[in-house]
Amino acid sequence: xxxxxxxxxxxxxxxxxxxxxxxxxxxxxxxxxxxxxxxxxxxxxxxxxxxxxxxxxxxxxxxxxxxxxxxxxxxxxxxxxxxxxxxxxxxxxxxxxxxxxxxxxxxxxxxxxxxxxxxxxxxxxxxxxxxxxxxxxxxxxxxxxxxxxxxxxxxxxxxxxxxxxxxxxxxxxxx
Amino acid sequence: xxxxxxxxxxxxxxxxxxxxxxxxxxxxxxxxxxxxxxxxxxxxxxxxxxxxxxxxxxxxxxxxxxxxxxxxxxxxxxxxxxxxxxxxxxxxxxxxxxxxxxxxxxxxxxxxxxxxxxxxxxxxxxxxxxxxxxxxxxxxxxxxxxxxxxxxxxxxxxxxxxxxxxxxxxxxxxxxxxxxxxxxxxxxxxxxxxxxxxxxxxxxxxxxxxxxxxxxxxxxxxx
Ligand code: HEM
Ligand code: FES
Numbered sequence: 001x002x003x004x005x006x007x008x009x010x011x012x013x014x015x016x017x018x019x020x021x022x023x024x025x026x027x028x029x030x031x032x033x034x035x036x037x038x039x040x041x042x043x044x045x046x047x048x049x050x051x052x053x054x055x056x057x058x059x060x061x062x063x064x065x066x067x068x069x070x071x072x073x074x075x076x077x078x079x080x081x082x083x084x085x086x087x088x089x090x091x092x093x094x095x096x097x098x099x100x101x102x103x104x105x106x107x108x109x110x111x112x113x114x115x116x117x118x119x120x121x122x123x124x125x126x127x128x129x130x131x132x133x134x135x136x137x138x139x140x141x142x143x144x145x146x147x148x149x150x151x152x153x154x155x156x157x158x159x160x161x162x163x164x165x166x167x168x169x170x171x172x173x174x175x
Numbered sequence: 176x177x178x179x180x181x182x183x184x185x186x187x188x189x190x191x192x193x194x195x196x197x198x199x200x201x202x203x204x205x206x207x208x209x210x211x212x213x214x215x216x217x218x219x220x221x222x223x224x225x226x227x228x229x230x231x232x233x234x235x236x237x238x239x240x241x242x243x244x245x246x247x248x249x250x251x252x253x254x255x256x257x258x259x260x261x262x263x264x265x266x267x268x269x270x271x272x273x274x275x276x277x278x279x280x281x282x283x284x285x286x287x288x289x290x291x292x293x294x295x296x297x298x299x300x301x302x303x304x305x306x307x308x309x310x311x312x313x314x315x316x317x318x319x320x321x322x323x324x325x326x327x328x329x330x331x332x333x334x335x336x337x338x339x340x341x342x343x344x345x346x347x348x349x350x351x352x353x354x355x356x357x358x359x360x361x362x363x364x365x366x367x368x369x370x371x372x373x374x375x376x377x378x379x380x381x382x383x384x385x386x387x388x389x390x391x392x393x394x395x396x397x398x
Contacts, residue, residue: 084359
């Protein structure tokens with residue numbers, strides 16, 4: 001055999017195989033991860049279910065006859081169907097409904113945008129919504145004049161065969 | 176008699192080194208109020224722990240009567256407060272302790288701050304202390320909802336609005352905490368679980384870390 005051949009034979013073999021120890025630690029690690037995930041994943045999915053559950057779409061509620069609504073805001077009560085986990089109830093809601101100069105109806109939420117007290121119309125005889133808690137004032141359209149950082153929220157509203165229907169609450173669209 | 180029982184057990188299990196390691200340490204002079212009265216500031220950490228123990232014990236006993244359900248929570252608190260012997264005391268311990276534990280923790284933190292005890296090598300214990308602080312705030316926040324009266328409801332409502340104000344994740348955090356889109360039945364059970372299981376568990380783990388680190392590093396030296 002030539003020198004050349006010998007050199008070739010003596011070149012160290014580079015083996016790409018995994019060592020026994022490595023194989024065993026990967027297997028053990030994988031099995032541990034699988035068991036840990038098997039234990040925790042169901043619980044995590046269980047805990048976050050409320051944010052992943054499909055929202056029940058809110059429906060329109062018949063509130064008042066069109067004819068009863070005037071240019072002066074009036075307070076109307078209605079009940080919404082509410083499903084709170086295993087409690088089903090029909091809590092009462094309040095809306096201040098007004099007809100504007102163009103004859104459009106709009107309904108405002110009575111929840112003060114300062115810290116959530118209940119506002120009233122014209123309680124200080126100045127044609128404004130007033131909050132009794134820290135003195136927030138709003139215009140007829142719900143525009144915040146003092147204290148509150150945002151205008152009053154508005155209900156979705158539609159008129160159908162002479163009746164006013166209210167939907168979900170949204171941010172004020174009039175100011 | 177008691178001594179014999181102790182010896183009998185100790186012969187078999189060698190328990191003396193166990194409690195010696197935990198309890199048998201000399202208090203350095205500069206933290207001993209008997210030497211320098213002003214050293215009472217070093218008691219605030221221990222007092223925080225003392226009140227924490229009261230919170231855990233009184234809380235465990237409150238759960239004997241309390242029901243985390245929107246129709247019955249208020250009634251059960253009213254009942255345990257007014258109809259059960261020492262109800263006012265046990266609930267009072269938990270009620271006032273909840274504030275006192277925060278006061279004590281604040282004083283303890285001031286002591287650590289002004290003695291510079293947070294400096295190397297004790298930085299990690301400052302961090303663990305801050306985590307304990309947030310867990311305590313969480314216990315106060317979740318516990319406050321449980322009586323389900325107007326104050327509880329609206330305090331939680333404001334807290335949820337604060338959570339919601341966080342950019343991007345705020346609305347999700349709020350919904351996750353509420354367990355739905357209103358503060359209702361699912362919020363109360365969630366807060367109850369967090370209040371009596373999750374946070375106390377985290378608290379105990381953190382306190383363990385806190386104390387092990389103190390044992391390892393010793394109390395910081397005099398000013
Ligand atoms: C450092 C730990 C704790 C703090 C700061 C804390 C705080 C509070 C607060 C502020 C309340 C409202 C009390 C009231 O309105 O009078 C409360 C109620 C409650 N807590 Fe805790 N708590 C702690 C630990 C625990 C533990 C460990 C348990 C149970 C294992 C527990 C069980 C309860 C129960 C059942 C209530 C409702 C009864 C009631 O409102 O009086 N608490 N907690
Ligand atoms: S809550 Fe209405 S003014 Fe503050």
